[in-house]
Amino acid sequence: MNRRPLLLSTFAALAFAAGPARAQGLPELPAAKPVPVVQVLPLPDDQTSFTVGGREVARYWFAPRQERPFVYPIIGASGRSLTRMGHPRDPVGHGHHNSFWVAHQSVDGENYWEDPGAPRIVPRKILRYDDGDAEAAITSDNDWVGADGRVHMTDRRRMTVRPMKDGEWLLTLDLQFRAPDTPVNPGGSVVLGDTAFGPVAVRMAKTIGVADGGGRLRNSEGNEDEQGPNGCFRKPARWVDYSGPIVEGVAEGITLLDHPANPSHPSPFHVRRDGWMGAALTFGGARTIEPGKPLLLRYALYVHRGVPTPQTIDAVWTEFAKGRVEPLPAK
Template identity: 35%
Template sequence: MVEIIEEGTQLVIRIGEQEFARYNFGSNLWKPYLYPVRAANGLSLVADAPVDHRHHHGFWVGHSRVNGHDFWQERHNSGRIVHRNFEKVVSGGELGSFTEKCDWISPTGDVVLTDTRTFAFHDTPPDARLFDFEIVLRAPNNAPVSLEPTNEAGIPYVRLADGLTVKSGGTLVNASGQRNEKGTYGQRSPWIDASGRIGRLQCGIALFDHPDNPAYPTPWFTRDYGPVSPNFGLFQEEPIVIAPRRPLRLRYRVYAHSGDVEAGRVAAVFEEFLQSLRQVESSDQPMESPVGRSE
């Protein structure tokens, strides 16, 4: 059973009576984010405000060039991504979820972008946790919103915990077997995995690109010191333009596993993800009418 419980300015996600993650949405924050995201031993797979980049927060969303405004850094001239409300919270079943609305507010107080984001957590064992992330970005007024190419962007962005980063002894691997920043940076792949040792546990976290996303399979932004992001906008010359009444929808699955990329069955779990999408698509098709058919 997946339970989602509000405690102050956090949503606590519990799966099978064990805490898996917390979503932080307080008004004092520069942006909402998911931290911690726990491995089977209870330690976090992601880092919050590490000393080298204090503006990195677990699993989060940000962009430094939104109509000329910075929603990446956390400085006097930066914008804020502000929690507006939770549209829906589903708790107590095999799938728990919440949907949140956020405003991207510039330093001058203007709402330059809005988003609706949904997290859906599956009731799976501690050594194979799954959650889905969807975000829909909208132009709030009758003018387009431009997301300029930049490496200071992540929709979403994951900051790995020490132990999973290449710098601290971990390994990055993509679907082609390319490794670490040297092999994976800018390379297109339907998934990427980071694994290593946290405490005494060999474990990892993988991100799966949804096949309906733009530029699938996405090119990845990776750094050996910890960031991982499906940043397709960085690797193109023109900006991403979100037109009025034409929102940008992005979807991903996250897989938190024990073992490395092989022991954690990352490639197989990604194929299961694709198969689940095919089953949904086939169930959405109208049934063929038996009228007029001959046996």
């Protein structure tokens, strides 16, 4: 079994990115503070960049003109993005496949999944940015605005980037869905309908897909590929992994992890051979969110080298599963 170390210690993280100035100190600046290894940097045009040792690994897009916020690119150790914008053969019909995104096909009966449409997920506020040697995070609030112009649901999300060994890294997504402060429905609740689409999904790079690039699609239960009795399609699992070629002779990939505290765990995963995978929270049954009782969820992306063994991914999932799922503070 491959038991390579999982998360970098603070010391290892420093060594990962330390330059001569950090190693030797800055005698001319006696009050100089350490420069965080992992940073989240606000950019123009409603973008935020995650960097590790000065190298960008991901970027969050949250312009109000968009249908919803998303993360693109998600960069592996090769320096290439492991995700893409849109379906490789249907860019219009699947224009909503924005790399890594949060959405749902049925919120109070309205579709927040496809583009274009009147229902939209509108960024309201960036609450905070946090840098550090071990990780960096952004926390934001968003409104799910229906065709009637009213807010049907809100979400608070925190995305955290934590570097790992050999250029690998983990993106953890904490989600907090809440019923709106101004009730839309009788009783003030909001209903997430029965669907296989939502709340999180990943559109992989074309070359990583099974159909286009000859990649591999596997899950924690030993299933492989999409359809058939041994396929991964809509099967419950702790994780689903997509691995494939990204540079000539080099394979990388992403594992989508489902936290054991999620109410649907082990979640059914909606997957396709064309390079798409998503965790289906309400596949098989609707879920009602009552006022004052937010729905707390946690997912993660393990951005890795090569085609890791199931034992390696299990070890990452076990470490991820130790994290507690708690309400996200406003400050």
